[in-house]
Amino acid sequence: MATRKSRDSDCNSVSFLKYVLHIFNVVFLLSGIGVLGVGIWTVAEKQHYVALLTNATYELAAWVLIVTGCLVFVVTVIGCLGVLRNNRFFILVYTFALLLIFLLEAMVGIMSFLYEPHVxxxxxxxxxxxxxxxxxxxxxxxxxxxxxxxxxxxxxxxxxxxxxxxxxxxxxxxxxxxxxxxxxxxxxxxxxxxxxxxxxxxxxxxxxLAGEIRDHLIILSAVGLGICVLQIFGMIFSCCLYIKLKDMSD
Missing domain, CATH: 1.10.1450 (Cd81 Antigen, Extracellular Domain; Chain: A)
Structure with missing residues (x-):
């Protein structure tokens, strides 16, 4: 009976984690659209003047956000497949992809934050x-x-x-x-x-020019550092689901 109860408890935990990850994926996708939009807006708005800057930080930060925004769409699909199919491999890939996106967004946020006072x-x-x-x-x-x-x-x-x-x-x-x-x-x-x-x-x-670039860098920094915090919760929930599914298969 104890084993039966443990199994039911694991199933309930898995169902809860899957529900939470579905919600997270929706929020994650919306954040990816936002990141992509900010990156495209930055490039379109000031790309013409990038040729006049000697430091590539501003342009690099914008393009990294665009790449990150595109990655979010792919990672969201992997996460949905992993959750729907209880596929531990997909969930593991999803977790590492969240870590990669976290690092990219943190890099953009830190680069922009450090460069802004020197513009x-x-x-x-x-x-x-x-x-x-x-x-x-x-x-x-x-x-x-x-x-x-x-x-x-x-x-x-x-x-x-x-x-x-x-x-x-x-x-x-x-x-x-x-x-x-x-x-x-x-x-x-x-x-x-x-x-x-x-x-x-x-x-x-x-x-x-300095004023407008500084304003843009503040936005890039806020987006990068702000949204990368979201990935922490996703990684925690996906790791928990991976462990639960592993326990159920043992």
């Missing part, structure tokens, strides 16, 4: 060099600079006067322009010939 300093040291050394010499960076100056209503990295020290000016690529046309308040052909404050924006782009 301003990095841009202060490097953004102006990127502007003056690459404009009209590197098509990708030229496009990013023009788009930034138009979108942020700014001119130069720090000040509009930065442009007089650029290779664009020194190599006579400016065609008589004092600043690129993208600096103008109203963009027309050759409007950059005048650097009067009524014609161009005087504010540099560095502070606005």
């Amino acid at each position: 301003e300093e990095e841009l202060r040291l490097n953004l102006n060099n990127t502007f003056v050394e690459n404009y009209k010499l590197d098509d990708k960076k030229t496009s990013a600079i023009d788009q930034m100056q138009i979108e942020y209503k700014c001119c130069g990295a720090n000040l509009f006067e930065d442009w007089q020290y650029s290779y664009w000016q020194k190599e006579n690529l400016s065609e008589g322009l004092k600043v690129p046309n993208s600096c103008c308040k109203t963009i027309t052909p050759h409007c950059g010939k005048s650097d009067h404050p009524s014609n161009i924006h005087y504010t540099g782009c560095r502070h606005r």
Whole structure:
């Protein structure tokens, strides 16, 4: 009778754990959609300006979230199959996959958290060099600079006067322009010939770019560190189910 009772108790425990894991999988899938969405949003929103950064942390964090979000869909299917079929192998794979996703999300959160305070300093040291050394010499960076100056209503990295020290000016690529046309308040052909404050924006782009990247990094950090905690519960429940199924088969 004691053995019979133990068997019933194990079955009840397994049923409970399977029910909990089904709920967890739904929440896990929704979190994966959220992670994927944040990664895609980050890449789509600021990918054009990544070419102007010397540190790859921001871009790497976004792409890791995208990969993690895609993995969640696959892992959810494995988890559902393992639970529905009482398949210990699938449940074991599911547990290790949760651990992998936990590590990836934690990595994104920690990287973003550590990089965020240094964005301003990095841009202060490097953004102006990127502007003056690459404009009209590197098509990708030229496009990013023009788009930034138009979108942020700014001119130069720090000040509009930065442009007089650029290779664009020194190599006579400016065609008589004092600043690129993208600096103008109203963009027309050759409007950059005048650097009067009524014609161009005087504010540099560095502070606005730094502020937006820092805001994005805070979001990436919160998503990475916040959602990775969810995987801890999934790993605990899946390990318990694996052990219970093993005991029942013995």
